[in-house]
Amino acid sequence: MLNGSPGVHPFTGLSVAASAWIAVVGLNSPWVSAACVLAAWGWAAAFSTTRSQPWRVPLWGLALSAPVSASMILIHAPHGQRPLAPLLTADGLAVALVLSLRFGALVTAVLAATATFRVADLAKAVQAAGLPASLGYIVGATLRLVPEARVAVDRIREANALAGRSTGGLAVIPRVITPLVTTLMVRAAHSARSLETLGLGNPGPRTLLRPVPDSRPQRVVRWVLPVVAVAAVMGRAAI
Structure with a gap:
């Protein structure tokens, strides 16, 4: 079952976020970063515990990424080989935008994952x-x-x-x-x-009155996605 909380297991969302991190950092491509951002927005809109507010993850992602993007531009934009204006170069600005997009993808992946489960369920x-x-x-x-x-x-x-x-x-x-x-x-x-x-600190098993819903498809997703992400990174490195 993958149709919103409580159907989405917390470990599923965290596995998806971890896979996104592996792909974004390992493949190091702005296209992968952009795809990750769009996929995270779609994941949050489909499975978020607050689906009546689908704009929360995009807005929080942009808000958290904006200061980092500004610092990236200040650091990299002046230092390039193709000047556009005083203290602004085309290649330096491109580097800043790529790094900002990568950071935004990482942040948005985590926000989308945590939006699909409740803290108590985790x-x-x-x-x-x-x-x-x-x-x-x-x-x-x-x-x-x-x-x-x-x-x-x-x-x-x-x-x-x-x-x-x-x-x-x-x-x-x-x-x-x-x-x-x-x-x-x-x-x-x-x-x-x-x-x-x-008796929280006492040893021994506990019985949950209402366990978190889980399913075989989700367990498969939790294991397959990280493996696919690692395989993609290794394949890219081997080329």
Whole structure:
């Protein structure tokens, strides 16, 4: 079953992303990078857990790639053999664009993969694979850290705004950063106590109440795609 979460197994998305990385880095072709970007957009639009917002992966990919692209242009565009304008050369600009496209392909592949599963499903998949239950919790907690921190920052800023306190300049340290760190540490302490009560660190097998759906076609895809990507890179190197 490959028709959107929860049908798409987390390991399938990660395998697709890893295969894309192997192909993009190993083949080192702008055409491969462009194809990877388009394929990632299509994958996210078809299988994302938020298919009502198919534009999220392209927009996030562009937003994350823009600063790197700007730095690539600043570094490479002035240094070439065919000048177009002051501090701008045609071949230097081409190098910057190729590198920017490659970075964008790598970022978009990861974004598309992570958009097809929930963090909880990844944690359950890690546990179902026979790995320690604590590892599944660490994976889930790590992936949840950024969105939880973003929500906490919004609430802290709102509280400061209601109190009439500015959070600009150096005031951001005592009024935003310090409360944020304190909030995250308190949450981690509460989670640790709850997990200890549940016996997360105890040895022995666990039974998942609702395992992550999986299928034979997905297992085939997870193994075949990386092999095909490696074979393509080795074939290119042998030519």
